Amino acid sequence: MTTIVIVGAGPAGVRAAECLVAAGCRPIILDENDRSGGQIYRRQPPGFVRSAQTLYGTEAAKAEALHRSFDTLAGKVDYRPGTIAWGLHAGVIHTVKAGRVDRIAFDRLILATGATDRIMPVAGWTRPGVFSMGGAQIALKFQGCVPGRRPALVGTGPLLYLLANQYLKAGVTPAGVFDTTPFRRQLRLVGGLAWDPRTLLIGLRYRLELVRWGVPVRCGIDPLAIEGDPAVTGFVYAKSGKRHVIACDGVALGHGLRSETQLAELAGVSFAFDRRTRQWLPQRDEEGRTPLGTVYLAGDGAGIGGADVAEIEGKLAAWALLHDLNAAVDDGERTRALRQLRRAARFRAALDAGFPWPHDIAARLDDGVVVCRCETLTAGELRRVAAEGAPDLGRAKALSRIGMGRCQGRYCGSACAEILSAALGCDIADVGRLRPQAPTKPLHVDDVEASL
Amino acid sequence: MPLSFRVDGREVLALEGDTVLTAVLLAGIRLRESEFGDGPRSGFCLMRACQDCWMWTDHNDRIQACATFVNQGMVLSTRNPELT
Amino acid sequence: MSVYDTIIIGGGIMGCSTALHLARAAPRMKIALLERGLCGAQASGVNFGNVRSNGRPVSQMPLSLRSREIWSRITELLGVDCEYERTGALKIAFRDEDLAVLEGHVRDARDGFGLAVEMLGSAGLRQLFPWIASGAVGARHSLDDGVANPRLVAAAFGAATRRHGVDVRENFAVASVSHSGAAFSVVGEGGAALVARSLVNCAGAWGNLVASSFGEAVPMQALGPQMGVTEPLPFFILPSTSTVNSPIYFRQVRRGNIVFGGGPRAEVRPDLVRHYSLPENTARHAALLRSVAPALKSARVIRAWSGIEGYLPDSLPILGPSATTPGLVHGFGFCGSGFQLGPGVGAVLAELVLGGATTTPIAAFDIRRFAPAAAQETRA
Ligand SMILES: Cc1cc2nc3c(=O)[nH]c(=O)nc-3n(C[C@H](O)[C@H](O)[C@H](O)COP(=O)(O)OP(=O)(O)OC[C@H]3O[C@@H](n4cnc5c(N)ncnc54)[C@H](O)[C@@H]3O)c2cc1C
Numbered sequence: 001m002t003t004i005v006i007v008g009a010g011p012a013g014v015r016a017a018e019c020l021v022a023a024g025c026r027p028i029i030l031d032e033n034d035r036s037g038g039q040i041y042r043r044q045p046p047g048f049v050r051s052a053q054t055l056y057g058t059e060a061a062k063a064e065a066l067h068r069s070f071d072t073l074a075g076k077v078d079y080r081p082g083t084i085a086w087g088l089h090a091g092v093i094h095t096v097k098a099g100r101v102d103r104i105a106f107d108r109l110i111l112a113t114g115a116t117d118r119i120m121p122v123a124g125w126t127r128p129g130v131f132s133m134g135g136a137q138i139a140l141k142f143q144g145c146v147p148g149r150r151p152a153l154v155g156t157g158p159l160l161y162l163l164a165n166q167y168l169k170a171g172v173t174p175a176g177v178f179d180t181t182p183f184r185r186q187l188r189l190v191g192g193l194a195w196d197p198r199t200l201l202i203g204l205r206y207r208l209e210l211v212r213w214g215v216p217v218r219c220g221i222d223p224l225a226i227e228g229d230p231a232v233t234g235f236v237y238a239k240s241g242k243r244h245v246i247a248c249d250g251v252a253l254g255h256g257l258r259s260e261t262q263l264a265e266l267a268g269v270s271f272a273f274d275r276r277t278r279q280w281l282p283q284r285d286e287e288g289r290t291p292l293g294t295v296y297l298a299g300d301g302a303g304i305g306g307a308d309v310a311e312i313e314g315k316l317a318a319w320a321l322l323h324d325l326n327a328a329v330d331d332g333e334r335t336r337a338l339r340q341l342r343r344a345a346r347f348r349a350a351l352d353a354g355f356p357w358p359h360d361i362a363a364r365l366d367d368g369v370v371v372c373r374c375e376t377l378t379a380g381e382l383r384r385v386a387a388e389g390a391p392d393l394g395r396a397k398a399l400s401r402i403g404m405g406r407c408q409g410r411y412c413g414s415a416c417a418e419i420l421s422a423a424l425g426c427d428i429a430d431v432g433r434l435r436p437q438a439p440t441k442p443l444h445v446d447d448v449e450a451s452l
Numbered sequence: 453m454p455l456s457f458r459v460d461g462r463e464v465l466a467l468e469g470d471t472v473l474t475a476v477l478l479a480g481i482r483l484r485e486s487e488f489g490d491g492p493r494s495g496f497c498l499m500r501a502c503q504d505c506w507m508w509t510d511h512n513d514r515i516q517a518c519a520t521f522v523n524q525g526m527v528l529s530t531r532n533p534e535l536t
Numbered sequence: 537m538s539v540y541d542t543i544i545i546g547g548g549i550m551g552c553s554t555a556l557h558l559a560r561a562a563p564r565m566k567i568a569l570l571e572r573g574l575c576g577a578q579a580s581g582v583n584f585g586n587v588r589s590n591g592r593p594v595s596q597m598p599l600s601l602r603s604r605e606i607w608s609r610i611t612e613l614l615g616v617d618c619e620y621e622r623t624g625a626l627k628i629a630f631r632d633e634d635l636a637v638l639e640g641h642v643r644d645a646r647d648g649f650g651l652a653v654e655m656l657g658s659a660g661l662r663q664l665f666p667w668i669a670s671g672a673v674g675a676r677h678s679l680d681d682g683v684a685n686p687r688l689v690a691a692a693f694g695a696a697t698r699r700h701g702v703d704v705r706e707n708f709a710v711a712s713v714s715h716s717g718a719a720f721s722v723v724g725e726g727g728a729a730l731v732a733r734s735l736v737n738c739a740g741a742w743g744n745l746v747a748s749s750f751g752e753a754v755p756m757q758a759l760g761p762q763m764g765v766t767e768p769l770p771f772f773i774l775p776s777t778s779t780v781n782s783p784i785y786f787r788q789v790r791r792g793n794i795v796f797g798g799g800p801r802a803e804v805r806p807d808l809v810r811h812y813s814l815p816e817n818t819a820r821h822a823a824l825l826r827s828v829a830p831a832l833k834s835a836r837v838i839r840a841w842s843g844i845e846g847y848l849p850d851s852l853p854i855l856g857p858s859a860t861t862p863g864l865v866h867g868f869g870f871c872g873s874g875f876q877l878g879p880g881v882g883a884v885l886a887e888l889v890l891g892g893a894t895t896t897p898i899a900a901f902d903i904r905r906f907a908p909a910a911a912q913e914t915r916a
């Protein structure tokens with residue numbers, strides 16, 4: 001029997017599983033979370049009884065559909081929640097679940113690992129009360145909490161406006177929305193109108209809602225500092241050359257998303273630099289095949305596309321896999337999915353153009369700003385090793401320890417690349433990337449002993 | 453159902469289904485001190501990725517506060533105890 | 537075409553140390569150092585960081601002691617703090633029958649070479665190092681041994697070499713080497729050609745490229761020792777620690793992380809410059825860590841890695857003049873223990889390049905010991 005493993009039970013992983021089950025396969029699904037749904041459609045803990053409408057807003061129907069689909073797969077898939085895929089080598093995935101390590105030899109693997117927030121640091125971002133944009137949203141969806149009574153939302157991207165609206169619904173009026181992207185730049189979003197008018201209209205409604213509630217929205221700002229004693233008391237920013245301070249007791253910080261590519265890297269997939277998003281991404285064809293032949297990629301883990309794209313890519317990857325195993329695949333459905341994907345790609349391009357990663361901020365960060373929160377390393381330290389002759393991130397890591405902490409560079413990697421390339425005056429692609437290494441998440445020594 | 457547990461010797465109340473992070477922050481306590489002396493931390497990503505919400509338990513172990521539900525009677529500390 | 541007095545192939549600790557010693561001894565000499573990637577990015581920059589003389593074969597001791605003297609002034613030599621520290625080293629026995637082996641080592645090292653090394657019984661061990669698992673029956677405690685941060689050492693060697701006026705060419709991959717009777721010619725993958733009167737082969741696990749070009753390939757195997765590191769913990773383990781009969785060694789850096797390593801070594805791809813850390817090794821080592829230092833049970837492993845190292849059948853390096861080609865000297869294949877030897881090897885190779893002789897006994901490392909095997913390989 002062919003062993004098929006899917007890592008990730010978000011929109012991409014769930015749709016992939018569904019297609020595989022429809023074709024008579026019984027995939028193994030690994031997910032670190034205790035419940036399916038992935039990030040956007042994260043389910044609340046058992047016993048919490050908020051409605052789908054409350055939790056998922058405009059996307060409630062999609063969330064419910066995805067959860068329902070997954071629930072009907074029960075018994076037809078080998079679902080292993082609470083399981084981390086921590087290592088991958090030579091066709092074997094290494095897992096840890098509830099204090100035990102295990103391994104699975106696979107014939108085919110679909111990586112649907114999703115994303116985490118992409119962060120441009122700002123002075124004071126390690127203070128209690130500062131959360132990632134995604135984290136602040138999880139607090140709301142998963143725990144019904146908000147960081148502070150008057151949080152400031154700082155960064156850029158659609159999530160900024162979505163979260164502000166979710167807060168309003170939860171009865172919390174944000175201290176303001178502070179977007180690093182100038183408003184005229186955001187007008188490029190209009191270019192996406194033809195490809196996804198629904199989403200754009202939702203976005204517009206979010207903006208109007210903020211105006212209606214009197215929430216200040218400032219675009220084209222330069223974040224200067226999060227102040228506190230030590231917990232957050234205010235946010236300082238510059239706009240049009242003037243310095244402003246706004247009182248707040250929490251901050252949600254985020255500048256879009258970055259793909260979780262560790263397992264693709266360990267599998268040996270080759271990476272290429274994507275100029276548009278300024279990230280290194282694993283190489284795959286439109287249907288998710290990698291040159292390795294046994295490994296397929298889908299969803300945000302392979303490049304940020306959003307939840308709808310993740311669902312489409314999940315299906316495409318499963319069909320590609322089935323096709324490669326000589327199983328029959330409905331060509332009509334496949335063609336339709338490809339068409340949807342191309343349309344979505346155009347919309348994504350407009351979104352990326354309208355909310356760019358604010359890479360230019362990196363060059364202006366004060367030397368004292370902490371970049372790597374795990375090891376408490378500053379922008380100045382990184383510039384020092386650049387001056388000492390570190391020509392790329394690999395050497396900068398060796399000399400300064402950036403990316404060597406517990407999070408493996410997830411939260412500092414993007415900013416480190418920008419700071420280094422600015423300090424060296426070289427192209428961003430030339431500084432390379434921090435190579436992830438196993439374990440993908442910290443591995444408890446005790447978990448291993450118990451099972452040897 | 454209300455639960456209680458201890459952080460640095462202080463009693464903290466929580467509800468079933470609360471993560472340790474939620475309960476500790478609602479009680480106005482910081483999760484942890486940075487190992488490198490630059491002050492308190494209170495988590496960041498809430499999705500087990502940033503690794504900045506580890507707290508110490510009373511039996512030489514650690515828990516990730518964002519991913520651990522409160523248990524009645526847990527005993528936690530915000531500082532790294534000495535090892536021997 | 538660029539003309540040099542000597543060309544060194546390989547910018548690891550061996551090549552850089554050779555260049556550095558040459559440049560200091562003969563400031564007017566024109567030296568090129570060619571490195572495929574960045575200096576110190578291979579074995580020299582990713583190793584475990586043990587700077588250890590104890591436990592080496594007797595034939596390596598003079599070389600190791602020469603190196604040890606240079607390590608003692610390494611900060612001065614390199615101009616940067618590379619976290620070199622004489623932490624002492626422990627080799628622990630958990631079975632009575634292993635004690636005799638350790639006692640033999642202690643006699644050799646102390647009486648033969650004057651090293652500060654002692655045997656500790658179980659009580660002494662417990663008193664000095666209470667974190668060691670019960671069941672330890674004794675240990676060799678060498679007070680002279682220590683550790684350094686290889687990431688910093690290897691890069692600092694490269695930087696010092698450049699400061700001394702050596703023409704350090706990074707991102708220069710040597711494609712072929714030849715000897716015309718009068719001079720060596722070295723051609724890079726990009727086509728650049730260099731000429732020199734003498735040639736030093738410090739190409740590490742890739743050393744056979746040069747050796748075989750001159751008809752003296754050796755039966756070297758490239759393998760990847762397996763490394764890992766935990767999150768930072770309060771500092772409580774000073775000595776670099778290993779045991780007699782289990783494949784684990786570890787040390788704690790001052791920042792708190794436990795660095796560990798062990799066997800079995802994994803396959804590598806020197807042709808692709810790729811090495812792999814195998815998850816089963818990480819898991820095994822994590823478990824063994826705990827069996828030696830039970831307090832580590834709560835530690836989390838945060839990263840694992842490997843590197844590419846050349847191993848010879850007798851576990852001794854190739855160090856000395858070529859048997860086929862005058863003007864060529866070799867220093868490669870250090871079998872997993874070359875980090876400590878690096879500074880001394882550079883001093884020896886510099887002497888060989890300058891005068892054809894060295895004061896340090898190196899006969900045991902002569903490339904001719906593999907001549908029959910090499911001849912077989914050429915025939916095959
Ligand atoms: C915190 C957060 C909040 C977001 N909120 C919104 C929103 O409100 N609206 C919106 O449109 N988009 C949002 N997004 C983006 C949206 O989540 C994604 O576009 C969508 O979820 C992508 O689906 P996916 O299946 O590719 O990945 P995900 O939904 O992220 O699912 C990936 C799954 O893989 C699992 N996983 C990853 N690595 C491993 C491993 N090594 N071992 C085991 N399991 C693993 C994860 O636990 C996760 O469940 C958010 C993203 C994040 C990170």
Ligand SMILES: Cc1cc2nc3c(=O)[nH]c(=O)nc-3n(C[C@H](O)[C@H](O)[C@H](O)COP(=O)(O)OP(=O)(O)OC[C@H]3O[C@@H](n4cnc5c(N)ncnc54)[C@H](O)[C@@H]3O)c2cc1C
Binds near residue numbers: 546572710762871
């Ligand atoms: C994981 C690991 C752990 C170890 N632990 C220890 C330890 O604790 N203590 C200890 O004493 N030793 C240890 N060792 C061994 C030690 O690291 C090596 O013996 C030593 O670094 C070898 O130095 P080198 O300069 O010969 O090799 P390298 O550092 O590998 O340098 C050789 C250089 O030659 C370059 N090169 C090769 N071919 C070409 C070409 N064609 N053109 C241009 N350049 C080329 C390579 O790019 C490389 O940089 C360990 C080794 C490894 C891999």
